[in-house]
């Protein structure tokens with residue numbers, strides 16, 4: 001369960017302001033995150049993943065209050081619990097496709113680099129239509145192929161939480177449907193809680209919930225906490 005309470009975030013430089021008074025995401029549910037460009041969707045994913053520190057308010061992940069963790073503890077939390085598909089992929093250019101997918105084995109202890117993991121990495125790549133590219137440097141791939149490598153890397157450790165930032169943004173409708181199937185079936189198999197940013201409204205019926213950022217925009221925030229209080 002991801003629970004956000006009275007969260008206020010501003011970047012040190014810039015005027016952007018994100019305020020979420022209350023948001024709860026059930027364990028093992030899959031939620032789509034939608035909203036206008038610049039409304040803070042990526043920022044929220046970076047806060048929930050522990051990349052950005054929380055100055056005001058709380059994000060509770062099961063029993064862990066991210067706002068009380070040090071930078072090192074948040075990093076550890078992220079490596080152990082979170083699979084992240086970044087909007088700009090963040091692949092390592094000098095590594096091959098398979099070594100990018102196996103990266104979680106090298107930078108944390110969430111998953112061991114053994115035969116079973118190696119096979120899982122290859123299977124994920126096969127299921128993503130990348131079987132012919134396994135040993136290639138990622139620099140030789142198209143944008144859509146890179147995006148699929150990033151998705152395989154996030155799924156590899158069977159994370160408790162999968163945060164994906166427009167993971168089908170560079171894919172044609174058929175591939176995007178297949179990749180969503182792979183993400184959601186892997187998530188359902190492993191009881192992963194999913195938050196996925198998308199602009200593709202044709203995909204929304206595949207999710208349990210839709211989190212619409214329109215409601216967090218400062219001027220239109222309907223104060224959901226107050227709404228639940230008896231008049």
Ligand code: ADP
Nearest residue numbers: 011013014016036037038039040041042043044
């Ligand atoms: P979205 O993903 O919904 O398009 P973002 O979370 O990326 O929105 O960005 C929200 C706002 O924060 C934007 O106005 C963006 O310019 C600003 N922003 C993003 N990153 C930074 C940063 N590192 N420093 C200052 N402002 C930022």
Ligand code: MG
Nearest residue numbers: 041042087165
């Ligand atoms: Mg974004």
